[in-house]
Amino acid sequence: MADRGTAPARAAGGAPAADRPSRIRNVALVGHSGAGKTTLVESLALATGALTRAGRVQDGTTVSDHDEIEHRQQRSVQLSLVPVEHAGIKVNLLDTPGYGDFTGELRAGLRAADAALFVLSATDSAAGIDGPTRLLWEECAAVGMPRAVVVTKLDGPQADFEAMVEHIREALGGDDPESVLPLYLPLRSPGAPPHGLVGLLGGRAYDYSGGTRTESDPDPGLDGRIEEARNRLIEGIIAESEDESLMDRYLAGEDLDTKTLIDDLEQAVARGSFHPVLFALPPAEGARQGLGTAELLEVVTSAFPSPAEHPMPELSSCDGRSRPTAEVVCDPGGPLVAEVVKTSGDPYVGRLSLVRVFSGTLRQDAQVHVSGHGLADRGHEDHDVDERIGALSSPFGKTLRSVESGVAGDIVCVAKLARAETGDTLSDPDRPLLMAAWEMPEPLLPIAVEAHSKADEDKLSQGLGRLVAEDPTLRLEQNQETRQLVLWCLGEAHADVLLERLRTRYGVQVDPVPYRVPLRETFAGAAAARGRHVKQSGGHGQYAICDIEVEPLPGGGGFEFVDRVVGGAVPRQFIPSVEKGVRAQLEKGVRAGYPVVDVRVTLVDGKAHSVDSSDAAFQTAGALALREAAAKAEISLLEPVAEVRVLMPDDYVGAVMSDLSSRRGRVLGTEPVGDGLRGGGGGRTLVRAEVPEVEIVRYAVDLRSLTHGTGRFSRAYARHEPMPPAVAARLTAEDAQEK
Numbered sequence: 001m002a003d004r005g006t007a008p009a010r011a012a013g014g015a016p017a018a019d020r021p022s023r024i025r026n027v028a029l030v031g032h033s034g035a036g037k038t039t040l041v042e043s044l045a046l047a048t049g050a051l052t053r054a055g056r057v058q059d060g061t062t063v064s065d066h067d068e069i070e071h072r073q074q075r076s077v078q079l080s081l082v083p084v085e086h087a088g089i090k091v092n093l094l095d096t097p098g099y100g101d102f103t104g105e106l107r108a109g110l111r112a113a114d115a116a117l118f119v120l121s122a123t124d125s126a127a128g129i130d131g132p133t134r135l136l137w138e139e140c141a142a143v144g145m146p147r148a149v150v151v152t153k154l155d156g157p158q159a160d161f162e163a164m165v166e167h168i169r170e171a172l173g174g175d176d177p178e179s180v181l182p183l184y185l186p187l188r189s190p191g192a193p194p195h196g197l198v199g200l201l202g203g204r205a206y207d208y209s210g211g212t213r214t215e216s217d218p219d220p221g222l223d224g225r226i227e228e229a230r231n232r233l234i235e236g237i238i239a240e241s242e243d244e245s246l247m248d249r250y251l252a253g254e255d256l257d258t259k260t261l262i263d264d265l266e267q268a269v270a271r272g273s274f275h276p277v278l279f280a281l282p283p284a285e286g287a288r289q290g291l292g293t294a295e296l297l298e299v300v301t302s303a304f305p306s307p308a309e310h311p312m313p314e315l316s317s318c319d320g321r322s323r324p325t326a327e328v329v330c331d332p333g334g335p336l337v338a339e340v341v342k343t344s345g346d347p348y349v350g351r352l353s354l355v356r357v358f359s360g361t362l363r364q365d366a367q368v369h370v371s372g373h374g375l376a377d378r379g380h381e382d383h384d385v386d387e388r389i390g391a392l393s394s395p396f397g398k399t400l401r402s403v404e405s406g407v408a409g410d411i412v413c414v415a416k417l418a419r420a421e422t423g424d425t426l427s428d429p430d431r432p433l434l435m436a437a438w439e440m441p442e443p444l445l446p447i448a449v450e451a452h453s454k455a456d457e458d459k460l461s462q463g464l465g466r467l468v469a470e471d472p473t474l475r476l477e478q479n480q481e482t483r484q485l486v487l488w489c490l491g492e493a494h495a496d497v498l499l500e501r502l503r504t505r506y507g508v509q510v511d512p513v514p515y516r517v518p519l520r521e522t523f524a525g526a527a528a529a530r531g532r533h534v535k536q537s538g539g540h541g542q543y544a545i546c547d548i549e550v551e552p553l554p555g556g557g558g559f560e561f562v563d564r565v566v567g568g569a570v571p572r573q574f575i576p577s578v579e580k581g582v583r584a585q586l587e588k589g590v591r592a593g594y595p596v597v598d599v600r601v602t603l604v605d606g607k608a609h610s611v612d613s614s615d616a617a618f619q620t621a622g623a624l625a626l627r628e629a630a631a632k633a634e635i636s637l638l639e640p641v642a643e644v645r646v647l648m649p650d651d652y653v654g655a656v657m658s659d660l661s662s663r664r665g666r667v668l669g670t671e672p673v674g675d676g677l678r679g680g681g682g683g684r685t686l687v688r689a690e691v692p693e694v695e696i697v698r699y700a701v702d703l704r705s706l707t708h709g710t711g712r713f714s715r716a717y718a719r720h721e722p723m724p725p726a727v728a729a730r731l732t733a734e735d736a737q738e739k
Contacts, residue, residue, distance in 0.1 A: 339423070353420055372423070515697055570603065
């Protein structure tokens, strides 16, 4: 594959730099946890000279352990950027987490990228391609993102490249499996890991066993295997070629020019219609090049599109109603349009913003306009302000290497943007613009917390504010009914990382406490009672007596207060006091401590004293009367019911519906959705149901387990309805024990 451009200049500190979009490639590495994405990034960095030895930058820091939490958990939990340089092209490698709890970081990586490398482990050749990977492939296909597949861990005991390729073609090729084909075949001795590869188009063999790549003719004994795979690849390229004459020439027996095939291959990959399969192994001890790294870099730099070839996200003016008058394109000389794709905190530098520049040039100390879409329900408020950016840098592991500017298409780190949050748009103050938000997963796992100590309580608000600014998948709620501080997360691992960051980064320790679903109480029948508040202790006394009748209202009826006092038994000025006392007691609850709703309280009689009656006395009497009525009546607990929509592959419909029934859910209907997963054994089904919220507190975790990571659900409050007595008794006992 042909090279493009000449080597870019290097910025201060040795960071690769580029002066135009054509010399940049932004590539997101995606795949399930443990597939080897970070190891592959290190291998590519070593092959390009960005590392001096495996895992080490020139100053000694590593690529992978840029976060202490990741180092302890031995898995990636956040997006990281590793810029390398190959054949005159700056390649921004975006290493994304593979675990489902950190989907927000994955989405950020895809937003910043122009192409995706799907990293799959050859040790999974027996199990095939997992559901989440197929779903992600479909999502990338829906937006036309170019994709390639890299098979890792070919040196594993169960590794089988040919079997893995067939799994990939079946699962990801869909209706056109010939659009997913390998460009190289591995060379290996019996019982040994691969030591080289053979190119199917060029017909040359490359041996890596000596630590560097050496070229030779392939073993004649492989001619039959190579010829079969080569013909299949050529037919796949021709099928995606825009030159319709190629097929006729090929069928006529013409020997097509290799350069023509490579050019057509590069164009098909850049369009997202052909997806090459490659493989890679990390370098041996003391070696610079790992098996397949040179070939992979060649595909990335030659076949993947530059930022100028990738569609610009939709733009509008900051009011969200009008569009820009002139088209904005990926041009360093155009108007500034950039987006914050990640926000993090550094104990020494402060807030750091990873920014993808889509148009114009971002320069140090420049004035920019910050436009936020706002996610008010998650604690992110709209903002529309001007800020001066700080120093620009290029991150590499824990190292920040200074750069002078970031041109259109590049990704840089900006220091000290005080107001900007993940997802915000940076633009020229004279021409502020707003970029359409990308899709973010909804956090559906509630984690209630409280400050560990008074000192933590004083710092809690600021620490949580910083967490929310960094992570748009976190929703912060101060529940007014349960008086709990709730972090809505994507899963348990997400929650663990958030609490750990709160403790280690911002010095705030919190303790998780049981999450309380906001239940309510109501009267199941009518009752009458007297509230008597009479005290004489010298000086002014307190005297108030009120008689009330309480009756239930239909669901959603709220609260009604009726005055039927006759003859001035309760002076007119104290009737609002009775109502105020009743309302205060309704909020506190009358039996289990939950707010009381859907009742009518009628004041029918009472007594007052000309000297000792007061507003406070009648408030107390009203509250006492309501408690007395509750002691005589049957009180029902009301539980919130959610309307739940679950989307999953057809294979799991039976298990999901059975599980919903076990949660006291009522299935309202099912409907097919789209074509489903390619090669996944059918389509997808949407199940609609109503489920009590006490039964789905952990549903985000349980559904992932039930559907092997392929199920998604949403929830919306529907109403409160009476809770079964047995369940109510159990929850009341648990609450009493907890208190």
